[in-house]
Amino acid sequence: MKLKPLVINMETGTVIKSTGSWYNVKLDSGEIIPSRIKGKFRLDDFKVTNPVAVGDIVDLDIEKDEDTVGTIKNIHPRVNYVVRQSPRKKHFVHLMATNIDQAVVIITLKEPTIKIGFIDRFLLMTEPYSIPVTIVFNKVDLHEKEDEDFVEYIKAVYSSIGYSVLETSIVSEEGLDELKETLKDKTTLISGQSGVGKSSLVNAIAPELDLKTQDISEYSGKGQHTTTFAEMFELSFGGRIIDTPGIKTLGFNHLELMDVAHNFREFFILSEDCKFNNCLHRNEPKCAVKEALENGEISAIRYENYLSILQDIEDQNYWEIQKDI
Numbered sequence: 001m002k003l004k005p006l007v008i009n010m011e012t013g014t015v016i017k018s019t020g021s022w023y024n025v026k027l028d029s030g031e032i033i034p035s036r037i038k039g040k041f042r043l044d045d046f047k048v049t050n051p052v053a054v055g056d057i058v059d060l061d062i063e064k065d066e067d068t069v070g071t072i073k074n075i076h077p078r079v080n081y082v083v084r085q086s087p088r089k090k091h092f093v094h095l096m097a098t099n100i101d102q103a104v105v106i107i108t109l110k111e112p113t114i115k116i117g118f119i120d121r122f123l124l125m126t127e128p129y130s131i132p133v134t135i136v137f138n139k140v141d142l143h144e145k146e147d148e149d150f151v152e153y154i155k156a157v158y159s160s161i162g163y164s165v166l167e168t169s170i171v172s173e174e175g176l177d178e179l180k181e182t183l184k185d186k187t188t189l190i191s192g193q194s195g196v197g198k199s200s201l202v203n204a205i206a207p208e209l210d211l212k213t214q215d216i217s218e219y220s221g222k223g224q225h226t227t228t229f230a231e232m233f234e235l236s237f238g239g240r241i242i243d244t245p246g247i248k249t250l251g252f253n254h255l256e257l258m259d260v261a262h263n264f265r266e267f268f269i270l271s272e273d274c275k276f277n278n279c280l281h282r283n284e285p286k287c288a289v290k291e292a293l294e295n296g297e298i299s300a301i302r303y304e305n306y307l308s309i310l311q312d313i314e315d316q317n318y319w320e321i322q323k324d325i
């Protein structure tokens with residue numbers, strides 16, 4: 001019997017892909033090591049479906065045998081992370097990405113028609129760590145005058161509270177330079193329902209990545225998945241993106257109502273002036289948020305979405321992103 005020498009060394013790398021049970025870890029040398037997890041990892045008080053996520057910096061033992069495989073032993077402290085409620089397991093959360101500089105959320109008014117409440121639900125996921133977000137309206141080539149007016153209105157609402165809004169199209173190439181500029185030298189989580197043109201947009205500004213896109217003729221409007229797992233890609237002009245699977249539903253049953261109140265940034269600032277320090281800005285007397293709403297200082301869209309998220313949590317609902325499914 002021949003005994004092979006087993007070489008084990010300890011290395012540090014970045015998780016660039018997670019497929020559920022295997023994680024691809026990229027070392028500084030550029031080498032990619034398929035790795036598994038050993039031990040238990042927890043995320044504060046939550047149960048997580050994936051204890052390690054794309055973006056994590058990890059220490060791993062590397063066994064150089066016939067195949068080189070790694071065992072993740074330790075996760076470095078995270079600068080931030082984005083979680084969503086697991087679409088399948090109600091009492092679990094799913095880590096979308098960690099250690100990001102910013103997020104880009106892509107939406108479309110047409111083909112598919114995304115409910116505008118998606119924006120506030122997305123922002124609720126990024127706000128706990130004050131992650132900067134750019135809201136991208138893609139497929140603006142399909143817009144008619146009323147759509148353009150609507151985008152202008154949304155732009156005013158969200159830019160007034162510190163979020164960026166971009167309009168893009170791979171057909172007219174509008175906004176592509178701005179999107180590229182936004183991504184340059186940053187690590188960006190990119191998200192959206194499938195079909196909104198996420199892969200097309202990435203390919204338009206970084207053709208070398210050659211992400212899979214789906215033809216509109218194959219696209220039923222129901223949002224099939226082209227991306228199944230989160231994956232990090234390096235951009236040739238500098239920066240990295242984390243491509244994530246298309247989102248269909250969002251639930252926030254892992255949150256307390258007060259968490260929602262704290263993560264609507266302009267409500268939170270005003271809440272200092274509410275009579276009750278646990279004010280949920282619904283029917284409480286002397287509520288600064290409701291006063292601001294009446295004065296037009298707070299957007300009615302934001303407030304309605306806020307109430308609807310509270311209601312969904314109370315009803316333990318999942319919220320469907322697309323209209324007319």
Ligand code: GDP
Pocket residue numbers: 138139140141142168169170171192193194195196197198199200201212213214215216217219226246
């Ligand atoms: P993903 O699922 O979000 O990655 O979407 P894809 O990139 O696969 O695009 C879905 C469909 O939308 C494809 O048929 C694209 O050609 C089309 N598409 C993407 N961007 C645009 C756009 O700016 N305008 C129009 N009219 N169609 C687009």
Ligand code: ZN
Pocket residue numbers: 271274275279280281282284286287288289290
């Ligand atoms: Zn209040």
